[in-house]
Amino acid sequence: MRIERSTGVEHLGTVRIHGVRRVLELDSGARTLTALKESVEAQKIERDSIDVILPKLAIVLPTKNEDLKVFEGVLSGVPHDCMMIVVSNSQRGEIDRFISEQEILSHFCNATKRNALIIHQKDPYLGKALAEAGYTEILDEDGLVRSGKSEGMVIGILLALLQGKEYVGFIDTDNYIPGAVWEYAQHYAIGFSLTDSPYAMVRILWHYKPKISGELYFKRWGRVSEITNKYLNHLLSTKGKFETEIIKTANAGEHAISLSLAMKLTYATGYGVETQEVMSIFEQFGMLPITEKTATEKGIDIIQTETINPHLHEEKGEEHLLQDLLMPSLSVIYHNPSCEEETKQLIAKQLVELECIKPDEAVPAQRMIPPPETANVERFTSILEKHLVDYAVPKGWSLWTRLPLLARKAETKKVVFTDLDGTLLHPVSYSYAAALDSLRELQKAGIPIVFCSAKTRLEQQVYREELGIKAPFIVENGAAIVIPKDYFHLPFSFSRTLDDYYIIELGIPYQQVRDKLKSLPDKCQAKITCFGDLSIEDLAKLTGLNLRMAALAHQREYSETLAIQGDKKQIRSALNSLKEIGLSYTFGGKFWEAYQGGDKSKTTKILIELFRLNFGDIAAIGIGDSENDEPMLAAVDMPILVQRADNRWKKLKVQNLQLVKGVGPEGWS
Known part of the structure; x- marks a missing residue:
């Protein structure tokens, strides 16, 4: 594939938000023996770079009573090397949509020689496993997983983890264009290939979002996305000195996350989940203090790419857009600790204008799901393991041979x-x-x-x-x-x-430390004795060590041990002198250690x-x-x-x- 080169980066703490990069070519050809000079506007992503990522990527397909033909088309678009995890909340009972989904998935996997998982959100054993794992925030009063898209996504994250995957991507199952599904997975692989950080997220901007109104009309932007992007960019602008419009994917349902990052994020229930993922990243890694060492060293990348294929899906009405999509999206921005008062006032005003809330009504807060890493994964595994045969498609393939060490161990x-x-x-x-x-x-x-x-x-x-x-x-x-x-x-x-x-x-080597000690100023009034200047016998007397251990203590490789004698002022002066010559020091109770590095x-x-x-x-x-x-x-x-x-x-x-x-x-x- 060929993709536009970087269009700019905004920084917030350790977070890097990359500008949207448009895909120029879906297939850029095989690797040539002699490298061709690329255009300054384009970057070629070799097939083997994509092929390395795809087997490590699980594609989670959340579904609820979608058209079965459309569902089947989505399956056909997922690349062969990606594992599919279908998380369904479809109708059960006399007319059982879930059984139909199982049958379609089974037929597809048998015909294409693939393996997949399919689980219902209300599966009682799933609820029991989550309860035993202490992850009860995702459960309802009956002990079952609550209905909701974000709850299904979290289930997908946990199942991807247990299958040893490194990345998890989400694709909605109401997509009418299988070619778009295939392209999304390629975007995910490209995004992860462009970063060295274990903490990365790839978010997709649709090239067009067509609507059917007598004829097919290719609309450039969705209304909810326009509004949510506006306020997310406003919030980002308040954290610096310059206005920005870099975020174009605030409501990106099609997105992928490295498992290392996905396990650390807080998720919002309902359709605010995609916006909340960004807010959780800002909150954890964009503001001090940042406690995660790897995040400090490697940073977090939010990569945005634009598709060639349009995104055509079922329209669900204006009321759905405002109450189910826009309200939760703006709410998670409004209630996030990083959101300042000016942005809050603008969001509240917008919601009143759209009649989502009344003028005197508070912006409702969304229920939050804590990071999946707070669940006891080992306990979750032990409960769910005996029932996995019911989730495997085709029946009988060995799921648990792929379990990562984290999910296998009995205890920390x-x-x-x-x-x-x-x-x-x-x-x-x-x-x-x-x-x-x-x-x-x-x-x-x-x-x-x-x-x-x-x-x-x-x-x-x-x-x-x-x-x-x-x-x-x-x-x-x-x-x-x-x-x-x-x-x-x-x-x-x-x-x-x-x-x-x-x-x-x-x-640094011991001799370099010794050379620095020779430059201690003569004005130093404290008596400083270096172990390296003592005989083995004198060292044994000073330390109380026997001769054998004193001889070994004498053979230092990186630091010098000092006996410093004098009053408090003289000792403090001696220590300041060590700093002046570029050495650090520590006190072990009897002696001082001088070293560098x-x-x-x-x-x-x-x-x-x-x-x-x-x-x-x-x-x-x-x-x-x-x-x-x-x-x-x-x-x-x-x-x-x-x-x-x-x-x-x-x-x-x-x-x-x-x-x-x-x-x-x-x-x-």
Whole structure:
């Protein structure tokens, strides 16, 4: 396919809203051996780029009592490599439209050698599974899924997740043109191929929306879309200094979302769902604070494309347009926390003029459905699994061989990050004996134990071998992560290899730190002793380590340990001097660490992400004793602080910090 090049981008926080890009050619030909120079106006999307996306894309087809011939035509337009998920809320009973839909889908899949899912919104087992998963906001008083388009879309999202898909697209089943359905799926694939972000949404602008009024009239814009776009753009304009009209797809029923993003969005019930998706993105990722790391690094892309095929569907009347479509769409803008007073007043005035509300009447709020990620997916899976044979088309194909790890696991995996000196190791004796029983229980349960310490790689190796610990470890206060080569099965970036380890380095080499320390100003009045300047014997005396461990502590690779003596003013002056020469520092309770580039928080987060990529969702637990551990404790899900040698806890600024009694390993246990 060929598509127009980018027509501009608006930014809101980490959100990038791309201008509409028009498709110029549905088939741009096979890849040529010699690349042809493209026009400056056009970008060619190769077939193989589209073909990579389509098998990862589930197409959700919400339907309710649609014409069965039209429904069959929609099926024929969905690309062969996309999985179809039909979510029906059609009539049951003596005249059972749902059974007819099942029969049509079954015949189609048998004839075309395809697999699909079809489920009724009021299926009692579906309601039970959602209730058990704690996702009751989607259920009615009878314990069944409420009637509504957005409820059907959320069901489609959950089923796409359980089938291991990466993207989910939505296509209405009242579309009279199968070629348009095919084109929509191509647009979805093109959009996702144009972004590197795992958080992306592709929204389609119809080239024409024909109406039948004695003759076929090709109308350029829908009335509801014009109005909703107007106020969504007005809201966006208030967030910057320039007016914008970049949003053209506020009511795009045909759209697709990456599963990573779809699981995080809040959905509105009724026909305000498409507008609410955009508002949820603005609210979560367009305003501070933004807590999602990947969103901060990669951003969120809202990609808009314009079709060649017109969109021809059944007309449902003016009252349907205003009350069922426009009112909910403007309501979700009006009631969103990001909407300021000026936009609210304009929306209320518009609704009064259209007689949607009375002059003294408040704009009604829409019911919201929380993000699907708040549901217990494992519980949902376990309940629904035995009934999936009833949803599979053709009967008997093996759905659950495709389940992702997230939906298979029995429980969230735990990982323990622990400091050594003063935490797992006693602050005086350096013994871990008091924590040994608890440590063995963790190992028996298969819970990884990650050392995160100021100690050197060689020092930590001794304790890892003594305790039989195989997990990766963080050395010299976050200067580097050391990962056994056979530990993670998925590839990742690393700085170098050493023996049987991959090493991810954040800190500069030790010798560069030493060179910087030589430039400390002579005016520094505090006495500063560098470990690198001491003999092994003197180091053992200063630290209380035995000669073997003192020798290993001497072999630093990224940081220098300092003993700083003086009064408070002199010590503060010495620390300021370290900053002046470009070094950072932390205090471990006895000694200071000088380094550049190391970061306990960042290395902890990197390891957490590697654990999640390889083992699914995890709960990270962190245990420490001093301010040196604060970055690590702030990065985990459950931070724990043990008492120091004086039986007190260090005051740290860490949210949800749990204080446990016991000095070092006694508290650790």
